[in-house]
Amino acid sequence: MTTQTSLAQPSRIAAVEAATQKFFVRHSAMLPTLAAVVILMLLFAGAELLLKGDFITPRNISALVLDNAYLLVLAVGMTFVILTAGIDLSVGSVMAFTGILGAKLLGDGLPPIVAIPAMLLGGAAIGLLIGILVQYFHVQPFIASLAGLFLGRGLAYVVSLSSIRVEDSATLWLQSTRFRLGEWYITPTGIIALLTVAVAAFVLHYTRFGRTIYAIGGNEQSAKLMGLRVASATVTAYVISGLCGGLAGLLLTAYSGAGYPRNGIGTELDAIAAVVIGGTLLTGGRGYVVGSMVGVFVYGTIKTIISFMGAEQSWMQIIVGALLLLFIVVQRLIVARSGAKS
Amino acid sequence: MGGTASSRHDGAMDNAVPLAELRNITVDYGPERVLDDVSFRLIPGEVHSLMGENGAGKSTLIKVLTGALKPSAGAIVVDGDRVVFGSPADALRRGISPVYQEIDLLPNLSVAENIFIGREPRKHGRIDWEQMRIRAAAQLADLGLTVEPSTLLGAHPVATQQLVAIARAISADVRILVLDEPTSSLDTDEVAELFRVIKELKQRGVAIVFISHFLDQVYEISDRITVLRDGRFVGEYLTNELLRVDLVAQMLGRELGATAVVRADIDVEDEALPVLEGDDLVTHGGLRGVSASLMAGEVLGVAGLRGSGRTALARAIAGIDRLEGGEVRLGGDKVNLANPRRALAEGIVYSSENRRVEGIIGELSVAENITLALQAQQGAVRRLTPARARELALSWIEALDIRPADPDRRAGDLSGGNQQKVMLARLLALAPRVVVLDEPTRGIDIGAKVEVQRLVGELADDGLAVMFISAELEEVLRSSHRVAILRDKKVVDILPSQALTIDTLLALVARPDDVED
Numbered sequence: 001m002t003t004q005t006s007l008a009q010p011s012r013i014a015a016v017e018a019a020t021q022k023f024f025v026r027h028s029a030m031l032p033t034l035a036a037v038v039i040l041m042l043l044f045a046g047a048e049l050l051l052k053g054d055f056i057t058p059r060n061i062s063a064l065v066l067d068n069a070y071l072l073v074l075a076v077g078m079t080f081v082i083l084t085a086g087i088d089l090s091v092g093s094v095m096a097f098t099g100i101l102g103a104k105l106l107g108d109g110l111p112p113i114v115a116i117p118a119m120l121l122g123g124a125a126i127g128l129l130i131g132i133l134v135q136y137f138h139v140q141p142f143i144a145s146l147a148g149l150f151l152g153r154g155l156a157y158v159v160s161l162s163s164i165r166v167e168d169s170a171t172l173w174l175q176s177t178r179f180r181l182g183e184w185y186i187t188p189t190g191i192i193a194l195l196t197v198a199v200a201a202f203v204l205h206y207t208r209f210g211r212t213i214y215a216i217g218g219n220e221q222s223a224k225l226m227g228l229r230v231a232s233a234t235v236t237a238y239v240i241s242g243l244c245g246g247l248a249g250l251l252l253t254a255y256s257g258a259g260y261p262r263n264g265i266g267t268e269l270d271a272i273a274a275v276v277i278g279g280t281l282l283t284g285g286r287g288y289v290v291g292s293m294v295g296v297f298v299y300g301t302i303k304t305i306i307s308f309m310g311a312e313q314s315w316m317q318i319i320v321g322a323l324l325l326l327f328i329v330v331q332r333l334i335v336a337r338s339g340a341k342s
Numbered sequence: 343m344g345g346t347a348s349s350r351h352d353g354a355m356d357n358a359v360p361l362a363e364l365r366n367i368t369v370d371y372g373p374e375r376v377l378d379d380v381s382f383r384l385i386p387g388e389v390h391s392l393m394g395e396n397g398a399g400k401s402t403l404i405k406v407l408t409g410a411l412k413p414s415a416g417a418i419v420v421d422g423d424r425v426v427f428g429s430p431a432d433a434l435r436r437g438i439s440p441v442y443q444e445i446d447l448l449p450n451l452s453v454a455e456n457i458f459i460g461r462e463p464r465k466h467g468r469i470d471w472e473q474m475r476i477r478a479a480a481q482l483a484d485l486g487l488t489v490e491p492s493t494l495l496g497a498h499p500v501a502t503q504q505l506v507a508i509a510r511a512i513s514a515d516v517r518i519l520v521l522d523e524p525t526s527s528l529d530t531d532e533v534a535e536l537f538r539v540i541k542e543l544k545q546r547g548v549a550i551v552f553i554s555h556f557l558d559q560v561y562e563i564s565d566r567i568t569v570l571r572d573g574r575f576v577g578e579y580l581t582n583e584l585l586r587v588d589l590v591a592q593m594l595g596r597e598l599g600a601t602a603v604v605r606a607d608i609d610v611e612d613e614a615l616p617v618l619e620g621d622d623l624v625t626h627g628g629l630r631g632v633s634a635s636l637m638a639g640e641v642l643g644v645a646g647l648r649g650s651g652r653t654a655l656a657r658a659i660a661g662i663d664r665l666e667g668g669e670v671r672l673g674g675d676k677v678n679l680a681n682p683r684r685a686l687a688e689g690i691v692y693s694s695e696n697r698r699v700e701g702i703i704g705e706l707s708v709a710e711n712i713t714l715a716l717q718a719q720q721g722a723v724r725r726l727t728p729a730r731a732r733e734l735a736l737s738w739i740e741a742l743d744i745r746p747a748d749p750d751r752r753a754g755d756l757s758g759g760n761q762q763k764v765m766l767a768r769l770l771a772l773a774p775r776v777v778v779l780d781e782p783t784r785g786i787d788i789g790a791k792v793e794v795q796r797l798v799g800e801l802a803d804d805g806l807a808v809m810f811i812s813a814e815l816e817e818v819l820r821s822s823h824r825v826a827i828l829r830d831k832k833v834v835d836i837l838p839s840q841a842l843t844i845d846t847l848l849a850l851v852a853r854p855d856d857v858e859d
Binding site for chain 1 (some may be wrong): 410429430431434440442446447448449450451455459460462468469494510
């Protein structure tokens with residue numbers, strides 16, 4: 001009997017340990033994303049304490065979605081590219097180009113039914129160009145998309161050197177409509193952004209194309225030998241990123257009521273930061289688009305907290321930098337851990 | 343499968359209609375002809391072994407069959423139609439399903455997905471994950487494998503991954519299954535399971551290409567053997583009409599003679615001082631109190647099943663896995679092998695079992711691969727001059743008979759056996775005291791294997807202390823002075839190899855755990 005009780009304790013601990021280990025092995029792919037959720041919760045809780053219960057309000061949360069809609073869309077596109085172990089530096093410029101292009105077309109009296117597809121196509125075309133360079137000319141994604149960055153920015157300046165106001169009714173509707181539920185509200189731009197996340201999550205999880213994206217990031221050579229359509233999927237990933245750049249251009253133009261060729265300088269880095277914070281590995285093959293959404297919210301929340309506190313905006317960059325470092329280290333540890341198992 | 347169903351494909355029938363044929367295939371890599379007018383045919387319900395030494399062109403021929411490589415000349419005929427494969431996907435559509443020698447799966451995805459990706463079960467146009475898990479579980483159970491299909495593939499050991507690759511290949515509507523060294527990382531039970539599945543597939547009329555360097559397995563499973571040598575077709579034989587001696591002679595193009603036996607039966611002097619001693623070593627998840635010693639001029643074989651702590655012991659000594667208990671002594675002094683660099687500085691070199699992942703850098707030349715570690719040890723300041731590096735590389739290429747004897751060749755283009763020799767050369771260039779070799783002959787051919795075994799013997803003769811780890815008991819027994827037997831992460835016994843036979847060693851290694859503690 002005595003031996004039984006003395007044995008029972010360690011065995012129970014062992015069982016718990018085994019269960020935890022099993023959990024970690026099974027869900028290791030999700031851990032970085034869960035970590036992002038935890039960080040977001042901590043940020044919320046911290047801000048709530050700091051501002052004495054004045055932070056988690058329907059107004060603030062609603063504004064978080066509104067203010068970051070364009071970044072959310074960019075991060076979605078970026079997730080596709082990073083999952084293939086690529087990178088797209090062009091999206092900030094693409095957003096500026098398509099934004100000013102749309103504003104110009106609308107200003108010239110063209111209807112939104114023409115202007116909006118033109119914006120989306122413009123973004124997709126630059127994405128296609130980068131994708132072709134990467135896939136068929138074996139140009140490093142960094143370099144190919146750097147070319148896209150300059151191209152997009154140059155095209156933006158070609159369209160207009162100064163800001164163009166938008167007074168088109170459809171854009172104004174996007175800008176000013178608020179669907180309300182009590183104190184909560186959401187804008188059409190917010191809905192578009194959240195829909196983009198939902199569609200992307202579906203595509204990545206439930207379609208063969210989506211799984212091919214993961215396969216490419218895991219091992220491109222293996223993916224080819226397994227008979228997957230690697231070439232078309234890679235190019236499509238960049239087209240999606242460009243398309244998201246175009247859509248973000250639309251959202252930003254609607255949000256700010258104008259197109260401006262200097263918009264989005266460095267925004268591609270914000271998008272990359274959000275994706276990485278959201279738990280997608282820069283080496284590809286692991287991550288979730290929902291994680292990227294959480295990453296964008298982390299990013300937006302830090303921004304909000306800092307402006308609430310009236311601190312210098314430069315703190316924003318320091319904190320995001322520190323968070324990025326932290327996440328990259330965490331990811332390394334997770335990869336090392338799961339690597340040691342095999 | 344009805345028990346009484348008598349197969350029409352029991353024996354090899356020479357008048358049978360082939361499912362697929364490779365006719366007069368020639369492949370050129372640049373100026374070099376790697377396959378020259380080779381023909382190969384596959385008959386439904388037959389296992390056809392493709393035999394040949396390293397570099398004979400087996401892998402190249404397989405790549406042609408599976409659409410991974412376009413031949414320079416010759417025809418591929420499937421079901422009587424001449425076909426051109428633009429990609430592996432084209433071959434897959436014709437039911438040709440390969441399992442490559444180096445495991446080519448996706449470690450970042452689940453086991454289930456690795457089996458089904460590219461042809462996932464779908465419902466309403468979207469992937470049906472539940473169905474995929476169920477079918478994967480059934481497929482795995484068929485192979486005698488109990489892994490949870492939703493776990494990440496990368497979290498499983500190499501042998502499991504190998505079986506998953508096979509599960510993937512046969513889950514398709516497979517008509518021609520290509521198995522390139524499928525058994526190199528499997529243990530005896532797993533091989534038996536695999537053979538059972540192969541026999542079932544034969545009954546279903548599937549044609550199987552089998553490549554293995556284990557002659558026993560080739561003779562056990564195959565109906566027909568085609569031999570290649572130096573990229574040329576030597577002959578096609580029915581297995582039961584080809585004597586082993588003749589097969590080996592055909593492969594090598596010469597009589598076996600003295601190369602077949604490497605017996606290291608020189609006695610190590612009893613009073614010799616151990617160079618390296620491990621005392622009660624414990625590592626996380628790897629070793630549970632392992633003690634062993636290594637003398638100068640000795641080959642210590644390490645025998646054990648997969649997961650017995652074979653590799654963990656090597657990793658502990660090489661400073662890769664941190665010790666949680668016990669100590670390592672070198673020449674009597676305790677050393678702290680905190681990382682591989684420290685181990686290297688102490689003169690301990692390690693060749694890992696995953697030479698593709700952890701060893702050879704395919705993009706660099708043979709010379710660069712050989713001098714890599716030496717350069718790293720010297721530091722960036724004292725750079726080896728290119729002339730010196732080349733000279734050094736050439737001397738090792740000659741000493742180890744690396745082929746082709748071209749220091750500027752991309753290391754990735756070499757055959758498995760020669761890559762292994764490049765690895766060895768790199769380690770030996772460091773002038774080590776202790777050499778730890780983990781599966782140095784895995785996935786390479788008899789000819790190369792015998793050479794590596796002989797090299798191991800020579801190293802010991804030169805006064806090095808060698809630890810030789812292999813899953814092949816016969817090889818361990820043949821190459822070692824003493825054998826450390828590992829079971830369940832502990833040393834069971836260390837015995838002189840003369841005192842052991844294959845059977846006694848097997849019994850020691852594989853004793854069932856009938857004694858509970």
